[in-house]
Amino acid sequence: MSLKEQITDDMKAAMRAKDTGRLGTIRLLTAAMKQKEVDERIELTDAHILAIIEKMIKQRKDSITQFEAGGRQDLADIEKAELQVLSAYMPAALSADEISGEVAQAIAATGAAGPQDMGKVMAVLKGKLAGRADMTAVSALVKKALTHA
Template structure:
């Protein structure tokens, strides 16, 4: 079952269970998926769906920090609940050691010699680690590995 089909099945289950919070979040996700399909005239793959979910989670994190800074804990709690629903669809996160080994392998595979080769290394890592690791942290690890080289 593809990720898109799983999301649709979960939406039906949320409707049956009358779980309005989960249903609302899943509807936001399906709307974003349909929007991408219409805009780009493509059939979404699991990778596309993961990218959409990752973007939505990042938006929720930003909103949570803004709401908490503004003293609106009620809105921050809503965003946290939405983020929890979205996180279910993400693959298991990689450990720090696994990410570091992937970074080292990518640096070796590309023959990167210094910081100027960061783009090459990130191009190799992005498809492998998308959705499984925070790419900002990966970028920091790559930068550290290349500064040693």
């Protein structure tokens, strides 16, 4: 079952269960997916959908930080609930050791010799780790590995 079909099935299940919070979040996700399909005139793959979900998760995390800083715990709780629903669609996260291993493999595969080769290494890693690791942290690991190489 594709990710798109799973999301549609989950939306139907939320409707039947009258779970308005979950339903609202899934509807936001499907709207974002349809928007991308219309804008780019493409059929979304699981990789495209994961990128959309990743972006929405990042937005929720930023909102939670802002709401908590502003003393609006009620709004932060809503964002946390949405974050939980969206996170369920992401693949299992990799451990720090697995990420380090992937970074080492990518550096070896590209023949990267210094910081100027960071783009090559990140291009390889982005495809492998998208949705399974925080790419900001991966970028920091690559930078550290290349500067000490």
